[in-house]
Amino acid sequence: xxxxxxxxxxxxxxxxxxxxxxxxxxxxxxxxxxxxxxxxxxxxxxxxxxxxxxxxxxxxxxxxxxxxxxxxxxxxxxxxxxxxxxxxxxxxxxxxxxxxxxxxxxxxxxxxxxxxxxxxxxxxxxxxxxxxxxxxxxxxxxxxxxxxxxxxxxxxxxxxxxxxxxxxxxxxxxxxxxxxxxxxxxxxxxxxxxxxxx
Amino acid sequence: xxxxxxxxxxxxxxxxxxxxxxxxxxxxxxxxxxxxxxxxxxxxxxxxxxxxxxxxxxxxxxxxxxxxxxxxxxxxxxxxxxxxxxxxxxxxxxxxxxxxxxxxxxxxxxxxxxxxxxxxxxxxxxxxxxxxxxxxxxxxxxxxxxxxxxxxxxxxxxxxxxxxxxxxxxxxxxxxxxxxxxxxxxxxxxxxxxxxxxxxxxxxxxxxxxxxxxxxxxxxxxxxxxxxxxxxxxxxxxxxxxxxxxxxxxxxxxxxxxxxxxxxxxxxxxxxxxxxxxxxxxxxxxxxxxxxxxxxxxxxxxxxxxxxxxxxxxxxxxxxxxxxxxxxxxxxxxxxxxxxxxxxxxxxxxxxxxxxxxxxxxxxxxxxxxxxxxxxxxxxxxxxxxxxxxxxxxxxxxxxxxxxxxxxxxxxxxxxxxxxxxxxxxxxxxxxxxxxxxxxxxxxxxxxxxxxxxxxxxxxxxxxxxxx
Numbered sequence: 313x314x315x316x317x318x319x320x321x322x323x324x325x326x327x328x329x330x331x332x333x334x335x336x337x338x339x340x341x342x343x344x345x346x347x348x349x350x351x352x353x354x355x356x357x358x359x360x361x362x363x364x365x366x367x368x369x370x371x372x373x374x375x376x377x378x379x380x381x382x383x384x385x386x387x388x389x390x391x392x393x394x395x396x397x398x399x400x401x402x403x404x405x406x407x408x409x410x411x412x413x414x415x416x417x418x419x420x421x422x423x424x425x426x427x428x429x430x431x432x433x434x435x436x437x438x439x440x441x442x443x444x445x446x447x448x449x450x451x452x453x454x455x456x457x458x459x460x461x462x463x464x465x466x467x468x469x470x471x472x473x474x475x476x477x478x479x480x481x482x483x484x485x486x487x488x489x490x491x492x493x494x495x496x497x498x499x500x501x502x503x504x505x506x507x508x509x510x
Numbered sequence: 511x512x513x514x515x516x517x518x519x520x521x522x523x524x525x526x527x528x529x530x531x532x533x534x535x536x537x538x539x540x541x542x543x544x545x546x547x548x549x550x551x552x553x554x555x556x557x558x559x560x561x562x563x564x565x566x567x568x569x570x571x572x573x574x575x576x577x578x579x580x581x582x583x584x585x586x587x588x589x590x591x592x593x594x595x596x597x598x599x600x601x602x603x604x605x606x607x608x609x610x611x612x613x614x615x616x617x618x619x620x621x622x623x624x625x626x627x628x629x630x631x632x633x634x635x636x637x638x639x640x641x642x643x644x645x646x647x648x649x650x651x652x653x654x655x656x657x658x659x660x661x662x663x664x665x666x667x668x669x670x671x672x673x674x675x676x677x678x679x680x681x682x683x684x685x686x687x688x689x690x691x692x693x694x695x696x697x698x699x700x701x702x703x704x705x706x707x708x709x710x711x712x713x714x715x716x717x718x719x720x721x722x723x724x725x726x727x728x729x730x731x732x733x734x735x736x737x738x739x740x741x742x743x744x745x746x747x748x749x750x751x752x753x754x755x756x757x758x759x760x761x762x763x764x765x766x767x768x769x770x771x772x773x774x775x776x777x778x779x780x781x782x783x784x785x786x787x788x789x790x791x792x793x794x795x796x797x798x799x800x801x802x803x804x805x806x807x808x809x810x811x812x813x814x815x816x817x818x819x820x821x822x823x824x825x826x827x828x829x830x831x832x833x834x835x836x837x838x839x840x841x842x843x844x845x846x847x848x849x850x851x852x853x854x855x856x857x858x859x860x861x862x863x864x865x866x867x868x869x870x871x872x873x874x875x876x877x878x879x880x881x882x883x884x885x886x887x888x889x890x891x892x893x894x895x896x897x898x899x900x901x902x903x904x905x906x907x908x909x910x911x912x913x914x915x916x917x918x919x920x921x922x923x924x925x926x927x928x929x930x931x932x933x934x935x936x937x938x939x940x941x942x943x944x945x946x947x948x949x950x951x952x953x954x955x956x957x958x959x960x961x962x963x964x965x966x967x968x969x970x971x972x973x974x975x976x977x978x
Binding site for chain 2: 314315316318319320322323324325326327328329330331332333334336338339340341342354358359405406409424425426427435436437438440441442458459460462463464466467476477478479480481482483484485486487488489490491492493494496498499500501502
């Protein structure tokens with residue numbers, strides 16, 4: 313008998329009483345009268361990121377340039393973004409480790425914890441992690457209050473059962489407190505994050 | 511007779527400053543968790559939901575595993591099943607050797623500790639690099655984790671700095687690049703500086719490795735997703751550069767769908783480290799372009815735990831570590847005092863489930879204060895289970911002979927009222943025994959505190975006086 317059959321058999325044999333999936337409609341999770349305001353607050357405090365609210369007439373490329381004036385290698389595959397590199401065109405993924413600023417698009421913002429959902433819309437997800445700094449472009453109308461709403465939105469979206477290979481919630485820059493509990497930004501992935509709220 | 515835990519804890523206690531620092535560090539995390547709990551009116555509903563979802567999933571686990579497998583395969587992932595640690599290690603080695611892997615970058619996984627994967631691979635000539643900063647520190651120092659979420663908080667910065675200077679070959683070069691953009695810190699063991707050194711060192715490892723390994727915080731049956739949560743982004747880096755991704759997942763990590771994921775995402779970091787979220791909550795569904803992704807579903811005793819009527823609910827655990835942070839015994843005795851590789855309340859129970867004869871020394875590491883039961887986000891009744899294990903010690907041949915004798919003596923005493931009354935009357939005589947004789951090492955009552963003073967009148971007598 314294969315291990316698979318053995319494991320499944322033993323699980324079935326050892327299951328006695330069974331339990332139903334709970335009804336979560338009474339969860340009544342925390343919501344915010346102004347989710348965008350809460351999202352901005354959480355992004356710039358606990359998540360440790362920068363946030364720029366775009367005003368009418370603002371130029372996206374100019375804002376990015378102004379946020380990272382010293383950056384030498386800007387990379388993005390987003391239409392309308394002026395970048396030095398389209399990351400989808402590199403031959404070896406290691407080259408993406410040289411990116412100074414990666415510019416990507418978020419689909420959902422979550423007010424309670426500053427998470428931003430980023431489904432893989434680029435050839436290599438390395439852009440989201442290997443870049444020294446990350447700019448995430450997000451629309452104000454895509455901000456929800458909590459993770460329940462975010463996952464409900466994902467589960468009802470067209471891409472839920474589609475073949476996207478990867479998706480991640482990112483909340484601010486990479487960080488660690490593994491040395492004597494001292495909080496340090498820039499562990500292994502992006503050292504800083506700027507959210508551009510459209 | 512003392513247990514291994516109490517003996518090791520006694521040695522640890524001698525370093526008062528170290529104990530205080532450890533205690534305060536983890537109680538600080540517990541307090542952060544409390545602030546998270548107080549900020550959410552739905553906190554208790556979340557815990558109840560987590561408990562019920564886990565109970566549901568665990569009691570339908572065979573079906574969910576089949577669904578998960580089918581969806582993962584549909585996503586282009588290779589799924590393997592390992593009945594025990596040996597089979598798991600064999601599968602990992604086979605995949606790595608098929609791809610001629612010389613170096614693996616690895617994000618934190620307690621399952622690989624459980625199965626001794628690193629030793630196994632290193633014996634066969636594969637270089638394993640831990641990429642979580644805490645785990646990397648321990649690996650370089652050849653130490654085991656002392657906590658499942660914050661594995662190296664017991665190590666001091668001086669020792670970390672010395673280790674890095676000695677063992678990271680291009681330390682000086684990295685230090686120079688740090689100085690080039692800012693200035694060298696006054697403290698050569700400054701955490702920001704050492705983290706930068708580790709960043710540069712590890713990014714080199716990501717680029718060199720041919721394979722990345724991760725654990726799994728959750729598996730989602732409905733979609734075949736594997737979810738990994740980190741603050742450092744090391745799981746993401748480990749899988750972004752190498753072409754091969756191997757996931758090691760205990761079968762109890764499965765949950766049904768995204769609705770359930772919403773509950774657990776909100777609980778994991780709040781309970782584990784007192785954060786609203788980890789920086790990265792990554793859903794893996796398939797390999798890098800041109801790469802391969804493998805998931806190894808590991809049983810290693812879990813399906814048998816399901817059959818254990820008194821202890822099956824330990825399978826609800828999501829390894830957040832909240833029970834350790836709140837445990838007064840863990841905080842004052844630290845991870846290495848325990849004989850199982852997972853310490854604290856959950857470790858006591860998992861050790862007993864692994865091998866009750868080998869790991870029974872840990873059941874003494876509990877004051878039955880029940881704090882862990884009250885913080886566990888999945889409502890595992892940890893201390894109640896410890897209590898149950900203690901009742902079984904005698905049948906395991908592991909009961910403390912002195913306590914056993916005392917129990918038998920007390921049983922005799924309470925079953926013979928006349929003897930009991932006489933003993934009670936005579937007890938104040940003990941007060942006349944000279945203190946040096948009473949506070950001997952032979953008298954366990956006098957260990958760590960003064961021998962008590964017996965009152966002239968017993969409660970028994972006082973009670974009778976009032977009633978009559």
